[in-house]
Amino acid sequence: MHTVFYVSDGTAITAEVFGHAVLSQFPLPFEQITFPFVEDEEKARAIRDRINDSFHQSGKRPLVFHTIIDDKLRNIIIDSEAMCYDFLNTFVAPIEQQLGVKAEPSAHKAHSISNKHNYDLRIDAVNYALDNDDGVTTKEYDEADIILVGVSRCGKTPTSLYLALQFGIRVANYPFIDQDMKQVSLPPALKANRHKLFGLTIDAGRLQEIRQRRRADSRYAAIEQCRYELDQVARLFRMEAIPFIDTTFHSVEEISVKILERTGIRRRIY
Amino acid sequence: MHTVFYVSDGTAITAEVFGHAVLSQFPLPFEQITFPFVEDEEKARAIRDRINDSFHQSGKRPLVFHTIIDDKLRNIIIDSEAMCYDFLNTFVAPIEQQLGVKAEPSAHKAHSISNKHNYDLRIDAVNYALDNDDGVTTKEYDEADIILVGVSRCGKTPTSLYLALQFGIRVANYPFIDQDMKQVSLPPALKANRHKLFGLTIDAGRLQEIRQRRRADSRYAAIEQCRYELDQVARLFRMEAIPFIDTTFHSVEEISVKILERTGIRRRIY
Numbered sequence: 001m002h003t004v005f006y007v008s009d010g011t012a013i014t015a016e017v018f019g020h021a022v023l024s025q026f027p028l029p030f031e032q033i034t035f036p037f038v039e040d041e042e043k044a045r046a047i048r049d050r051i052n053d054s055f056h057q058s059g060k061r062p063l064v065f066h067t068i069i070d071d072k073l074r075n076i077i078i079d080s081e082a083m084c085y086d087f088l089n090t091f092v093a094p095i096e097q098q099l100g101v102k103a104e105p106s107a108h109k110a111h112s113i114s115n116k117h118n119y120d121l122r123i124d125a126v127n128y129a130l131d132n133d134d135g136v137t138t139k140e141y142d143e144a145d146i147i148l149v150g151v152s153r154c155g156k157t158p159t160s161l162y163l164a165l166q167f168g169i170r171v172a173n174y175p176f177i178d179q180d181m182k183q184v185s186l187p188p189a190l191k192a193n194r195h196k197l198f199g200l201t202i203d204a205g206r207l208q209e210i211r212q213r214r215r216a217d218s219r220y221a222a223i224e225q226c227r228y229e230l231d232q233v234a235r236l237f238r239m240e241a242i243p244f245i246d247t248t249f250h251s252v253e254e255i256s257v258k259i260l261e262r263t264g265i266r267r268r269i270y
Numbered sequence: 271m272h273t274v275f276y277v278s279d280g281t282a283i284t285a286e287v288f289g290h291a292v293l294s295q296f297p298l299p300f301e302q303i304t305f306p307f308v309e310d311e312e313k314a315r316a317i318r319d320r321i322n323d324s325f326h327q328s329g330k331r332p333l334v335f336h337t338i339i340d341d342k343l344r345n346i347i348i349d350s351e352a353m354c355y356d357f358l359n360t361f362v363a364p365i366e367q368q369l370g371v372k373a374e375p376s377a378h379k380a381h382s383i384s385n386k387h388n389y390d391l392r393i394d395a396v397n398y399a400l401d402n403d404d405g406v407t408t409k410e411y412d413e414a415d416i417i418l419v420g421v422s423r424c425g426k427t428p429t430s431l432y433l434a435l436q437f438g439i440r441v442a443n444y445p446f447i448d449q450d451m452k453q454v455s456l457p458p459a460l461k462a463n464r465h466k467l468f469g470l471t472i473d474a475g476r477l478q479e480i481r482q483r484r485r486a487d488s489r490y491a492a493i494e495q496c497r498y499e500l501d502q503v504a505r506l507f508r509m510e511a512i513p514f515i516d517t518t519f520h521s522v523e524e525i526s527v528k529i530l531e532r533t534g535i536r537r538r539i540y
């Protein structure tokens with residue numbers, strides 16, 4: 001198995017995303033190791049030695065995906081016996097030329113707190129999602145960008161949190177409960193905010209599996225109950241013309257981006 | 271202002287991370303537009319036209335960061351009048367050569383649900399974080415990977431959620447309350463899990479600002495109260511030898527990665 005190192009003077013999250021995207025195209029398993037916050041030469045040399053050790057022990061040349069702003073530190077890593085991939089510098093020179101502007105590499109790192117306004121927006125959005133999770137209150141729906149609706153455990157909460165953390169969007173979520181489903185009608189707080197509603201649905205078998213892990217062998221987790229709830233909610237979505245997507249085969253990221261695309265809501269943070 | 275387009279046949283999250291990292295090195299503002307899920311030629315052509323319109327209207331050549339697996343669709347975008355940057359293909363060929371293995375581009379996309387096991391780990395971790403947020407229960411601390419401790423509003427909850435969503439790590443969080451601080455001692459549930467404790471602290475002025483937004487002009491938000499709580503908790507961290515970091519100047523990503531680095535806890539998802 002090849003060993004892959006992610007090395008950065010910051011969180012290494014960018015290096016990981018870069019490496020994951022490239023490596024996901026190869027049908028191989030990889031041993032993955034991350035070294036974040038490589039901020040001095042001593043640490044850089046220790047990591048270079050660690051990379052070389054991995055090569056000598058396995059006989060397989062490691063891959064290194066790195067994002068290091070400082071030339072000196074970067075050169076220490078590049079000096080290892082690994083294959084080193086540096087997407088930042090590969091693209092900086094052509095973009096400098098295109099823009100007619102010199103890069104100022106020391107100015108920012110991608111995942112630091114450099115923009116406090118954005119940072120507050122994001123934390124406020126996480127607080128909003130938590131305060132308005134699971135229908136605990138409907139009083140703050142005026143401030144919502146989106147209100148996710150659907151049966152219990154169809155993916156509303158993780159989606160709300162992802163939209164908050166990633167894009168700074170304020171997302172409330174409301175689970176349809178027995179009464180809503182019997183009456184096949186929207187409760188008043190939702191009616192008043194109908195234009196903000198977005199539905200999630202899920203395959204009944206998958207829902208049963210998720211609920212079973214949560215509350216084993218309950219009525220709540222019974223397949224008949226899952227089917228009944230999903231059917232009633234599907235009727236409600238149709239009657240009220242609520243846009244919805246099926247979460248069964250989609251990741252939280254995919255669901256979140258599809259919601260942005262369908263609603264046209266602009267992210268508060270880019 | 272230059273316009274930047276992120277175009278992908280998936281969520282475009284990878285393209286955005288790629289573009290953000292490169293552009294953060296330039297001291298310029300950018301207008302940013304994302305087109306995810308470009309999965310057919312008609313959509314690709316519409317986006318190519320949109321990109322060209324932007325050029326003709328502004329007179330400034332747009333930048334396009336794209337991650338598109340399908341050659342035909344990619345070629346339609348590349349055919350636009352923008353400067354197009356493609357980090358996937360820039361690195362795939364040299365890595366193919368290095369590994370001696372052909373890429374199988376159709377196999378995976380970076381942010382899809384391709385690995386159900388990982389996906390379940392992640393959703394379970396989010397549920398764990400929510401169930402064990404803010405000290406609501408201490409019964410499940412046996413299952414925690416980490417228990418974050420600190421005063422109210424020092425950053426515990428967003429950090430817990432980020433660690434869950436990004437790395438699948440199970441994080442509980444416990445806010446020190448008046449009684450713990452008066453006694454300067456750990457409650458029994460924390461004592462039993464002392465090796466899992468990790469502290470967060472924050473500058474008193476910043477804490478006041480955050481609490482003020484939450485509960486304006488309360489005793490809770492008074493600077494004296496913030497200082498008192500932070501002092502008591504700092505004593506507790508020292509007495510109990512709890513590792514801690516200051517969140518004042520760090521993003522959620524930085525705090526999360528620093529915790530992983532300091533504790534040596536391995537992520538459940540890479």
